[in-house]
Amino acid sequence: PAPHPGLALKQAKDAKKAAARQKFEDAFNVIREELVDTFREQGMPKEAIEWYKRNLAYNVPGGKLNRGMSVVDSVEILKGRTLSEDEYFKAAVLGWCVEFLQAYFLVTDDLMDSSVTRRGQPCWYRVESVGNIAINDGMMLESCMFALIRKHFRREPYYVHLLELYHDITYKTEMGQLVDLITAPEDKVDLSKFSLEHHATIVKYKTAFYSFYLPVALAMRMSGIVENPNPTPENPDPYQLANDILLPLGEYFQVQDDYLDFAGTPEQIGKIGTDIIDNKCSWCINTALAVATPAQRAVLDANYGRKDAACEARVKEVFEEVDIRGRYAKYEQAAYERINAMIAKVPQVTASAGEAALRPEVFKSFLDKIYKRQK
Amino acid sequence: PAPHPGLALKQAKDAKKAAARQKFEDAFNVIREELVDTFREQGMPKEAIEWYKRNLAYNVPGGKLNRGMSVVDSVEILKGRTLSEDEYFKAAVLGWCVEFLQAYFLVTDDLMDSSVTRRGQPCWYRVESVGNIAINDGMMLESCMFALIRKHFRREPYYVHLLELYHDITYKTEMGQLVDLITAPEDKVDLSKFSLEHHATIVKYKTAFYSFYLPVALAMRMSGIVENPNPTPENPDPYQLANDILLPLGEYFQVQDDYLDFAGTPEQIGKIGTDIIDNKCSWCINTALAVATPAQRAVLDANYGRKDAACEARVKEVFEEVDIRGRYAKYEQAAYERINAMIAKVPQVTASAGEAALRPEVFKSFLDKIYKRQK
Numbered sequence: 001p002a003p004h005p006g007l008a009l010k011q012a013k014d015a016k017k018a019a020a021r022q023k024f025e026d027a028f029n030v031i032r033e034e035l036v037d038t039f040r041e042q043g044m045p046k047e048a049i050e051w052y053k054r055n056l057a058y059n060v061p062g063g064k065l066n067r068g069m070s071v072v073d074s075v076e077i078l079k080g081r082t083l084s085e086d087e088y089f090k091a092a093v094l095g096w097c098v099e100f101l102q103a104y105f106l107v108t109d110d111l112m113d114s115s116v117t118r119r120g121q122p123c124w125y126r127v128e129s130v131g132n133i134a135i136n137d138g139m140m141l142e143s144c145m146f147a148l149i150r151k152h153f154r155r156e157p158y159y160v161h162l163l164e165l166y167h168d169i170t171y172k173t174e175m176g177q178l179v180d181l182i183t184a185p186e187d188k189v190d191l192s193k194f195s196l197e198h199h200a201t202i203v204k205y206k207t208a209f210y211s212f213y214l215p216v217a218l219a220m221r222m223s224g225i226v227e228n229p230n231p232t233p234e235n236p237d238p239y240q241l242a243n244d245i246l247l248p249l250g251e252y253f254q255v256q257d258d259y260l261d262f263a264g265t266p267e268q269i270g271k272i273g274t275d276i277i278d279n280k281c282s283w284c285i286n287t288a289l290a291v292a293t294p295a296q297r298a299v300l301d302a303n304y305g306r307k308d309a310a311c312e313a314r315v316k317e318v319f320e321e322v323d324i325r326g327r328y329a330k331y332e333q334a335a336y337e338r339i340n341a342m343i344a345k346v347p348q349v350t351a352s353a354g355e356a357a358l359r360p361e362v363f364k365s366f367l368d369k370i371y372k373r374q375k
Numbered sequence: 376p377a378p379h380p381g382l383a384l385k386q387a388k389d390a391k392k393a394a395a396r397q398k399f400e401d402a403f404n405v406i407r408e409e410l411v412d413t414f415r416e417q418g419m420p421k422e423a424i425e426w427y428k429r430n431l432a433y434n435v436p437g438g439k440l441n442r443g444m445s446v447v448d449s450v451e452i453l454k455g456r457t458l459s460e461d462e463y464f465k466a467a468v469l470g471w472c473v474e475f476l477q478a479y480f481l482v483t484d485d486l487m488d489s490s491v492t493r494r495g496q497p498c499w500y501r502v503e504s505v506g507n508i509a510i511n512d513g514m515m516l517e518s519c520m521f522a523l524i525r526k527h528f529r530r531e532p533y534y535v536h537l538l539e540l541y542h543d544i545t546y547k548t549e550m551g552q553l554v555d556l557i558t559a560p561e562d563k564v565d566l567s568k569f570s571l572e573h574h575a576t577i578v579k580y581k582t583a584f585y586s587f588y589l590p591v592a593l594a595m596r597m598s599g600i601v602e603n604p605n606p607t608p609e610n611p612d613p614y615q616l617a618n619d620i621l622l623p624l625g626e627y628f629q630v631q632d633d634y635l636d637f638a639g640t641p642e643q644i645g646k647i648g649t650d651i652i653d654n655k656c657s658w659c660i661n662t663a664l665a666v667a668t669p670a671q672r673a674v675l676d677a678n679y680g681r682k683d684a685a686c687e688a689r690v691k692e693v694f695e696e697v698d699i700r701g702r703y704a705k706y707e708q709a710a711y712e713r714i715n716a717m718i719a720k721v722p723q724v725t726a727s728a729g730e731a732a733l734r735p736e737v738f739k740s741f742l743d744k745i746y747k748r749q750k
């Protein structure tokens with residue numbers, strides 16, 4: 001019997017996605033070899049080379065690769081055509097650099113959060129004989145990024161813009177990390193430090209810049225899109241425009257992530273939510289705090305951030321009482337409409353064939369991936 | 376009675392040194408204000424601003440400032456004249472960036488080494504409520520560096536060279552740190568991992584690049600000295616030349632540091648040496664291992680890296696037996712002569728007034744500061 005047409009379509013889509021991921025992963029193998037060769041050429045001892053290889057293999061690939069692959073996808077959309085092999089590889093290098101940057105953040109974040117597992121394996125610092133050496137390993141991952149950009153983009157007119165982007169976004173991410181660390185220390189619960197305002201700052205700085213703005217801005221640079229030094233409402237600066245749309249998009253993504261940590265089933269989200277137990281400064285707790293009665297507030301104070309299933313259950317009860325589910329549905333609908341309206345205002349560029357332009361589709365593709373996401 | 380003429384000379388020299396240090400420290404106050412203003416303008420919460428300020432004040436100034444001030448001194452020598460106020464400040468920014476970079480390394484190194492004190496105060500991670508947040512604080516110090524360079528050098532033709540220098544040297548320092556960390560873990564003594572070859576790699580990568588080559592190369596860039604793409608023996612590339620002289624100079628400096636840790640009195644070196652107790656991969660132990668009899672080797676294996684004064688004394692006895700003092704005197708004399716010979720070969724440039732040139736004096740000033748140093 002012929003397969004169901006909807007099923008065949010889904011299978012074709014999944015196969016295309018798997019092929020795209022495979023192609024992106026193939027680029028990593030080339031990149032890793034380059035890095036290891038350079039490291040070896042410095043005359044490093046054998047054990048150091050082995051350590052370095054293990055650091056790269058353990059910490060860089062293995063994630064969802066959404067951020068890295070979105071650089072490649074964005075370059076394709078901006079250029080309005082499929083990429084040559086050379087263009088593909090260069091876009092993939094920039095994408096992998098975002099993954100290296102993320103690896104730098106995650107390796108160090110896990111140490112600071114005393115986390116146990118990451119991507120289904122022990123956190124790097126918990127691997128036998130690694131420990132605090134993970135700090136230097138993380139630092140090296142950042143250096144790899146600059147070595148790669150230098151090697152592949154040195155002669156490009158936008159080289160210095162790439163460097164400034166990585167510098168600027170790295171700094172902003174660290175600012176967000178700082179606010180997060182002092183607002184919600186893992187071991188000292190104090191909900192009076194929480195607020196939706198702090199949450200918005202943390203989310204914007206710690207996540208939205210590097211996960212949403214950075215990949216698109218890199219793709220824009222690689223596509224030859226330049227700033228507009230004299231922006232007007234009709235003719236805005238493309239980087240400011242991208243910023244204005246992608247930061248709210250990143251906030252929406254993180255609020256959704258926080259919500260699913262509470263409301264998603266393990267089958268949906270692929271893990272068991274631990275934000276309540278981990279004292280996370282999440283959208284759910286901040287929303288609950290903003291509307292809780294004194295009695296509900298007392299329950300939250302007494303039970304949030306405790307390593308205890310009964311405490312967690314009591315917090316979840318309050319979340320249900322204050323209707324976090326309904327509030328999230330409203331938040332999501334409003335965010336979706338607001339971002340969509342901004343995207344609708346992006347000028348439809350009728351660029352001549354082969355000329356890159358900031359097309360609204362680049363933002364639309366992000367929003368469509370996120371809206372009503374269940375996992 | 377008139378003061379002794381030699382004494383008056385020394386007093387004048389000390390006063391000049393103190394004034395130079397004061398001027399350099401004044402530049403830091405300007406830099407710190409700039410950084411805090413930028414941080415505040417991002418809309419960071421009050422507690423984060425306070426934390427950030429404390430991070431800067433605790434970790435950046437307070438060292439010997441040799442590396443940072445050597446950038447300023449080198450620009451003066453290369454230009455062959457005193458600097459204008461604007462030139463001074465820019466050179467000081469580059470110098471402070473080396474101090475920021477060092478602060479990034481030291482904050483993280485102290486965590487990795489479980490060190491207790493640094494510059495006469497508790498290590499940053501040991502300060503109340505800091506702990507592992509020190510990792511992110513260190514990372515921010517590196518980001519400060521790039522923000523400062525961007526702000527002050529963006530329009531300079533050598534801007535991208537400055538960025539590449541900091542990237543490249545940061546990476547190399549991390550390579551040296553990795554070799555050090557896996558060769559001499561603080562908690563697991565295994566002298567079979569040690570060798571003079573490993574020691575040379577560690578010293579070159581972990582110390583010499585950022586402490587000696589980086590300040591001079593930055594000064595050369597700021598002075599407008601460009602690479603020579605077609606080097607000959609008579610007309611070498613100035614950056615290669617600087618590298619060839621400054622890396623051995625850095626090695627000599629670190630060997631001397633290692634030697635003084637063993638042989639210097641606390642009055643001389645301003646601290647009590649702990650390299651033996653801390654299982655450091657020092658020049659002394661590597662030299663001893665290279666010539667020890669089997670009996671002496673057994674003593675070293677049984678006593679090196681133990682947190683025990685009697686063990687330390689036994690190691691010191693072997694050091695005396697194998698004549699570390701005599702061997703060091705020979706090493707120092709040979710290093711001094713070898714480096715001096717290289718400096719003597721640097722072409723005496725008769726640059727027209729005001730034109731920068733790679734003068735041998737820039738190297739000579741480093742060597743003179745180090746030779747037969749007692750502290």
Ligand SMILES: [Mg+2]
Binds near residue numbers: 109110113115
């Ligand atoms: Mg974490």
Ligand SMILES: [Mg+2]
Binds near residue numbers: 109112113180
């Ligand atoms: Mg964290």
Ligand SMILES: [Mg+2]
Binds near residue numbers: 257261
């Ligand atoms: Mg989450």
Ligand SMILES: [Mg+2]
Binds near residue numbers: 484485488490
């Ligand atoms: Mg140390």
Ligand SMILES: [Mg+2]
Binds near residue numbers: 484487488555
């Ligand atoms: Mg160390």
Ligand SMILES: [Mg+2]
Binds near residue numbers: 633636
């Ligand atoms: Mg020492």
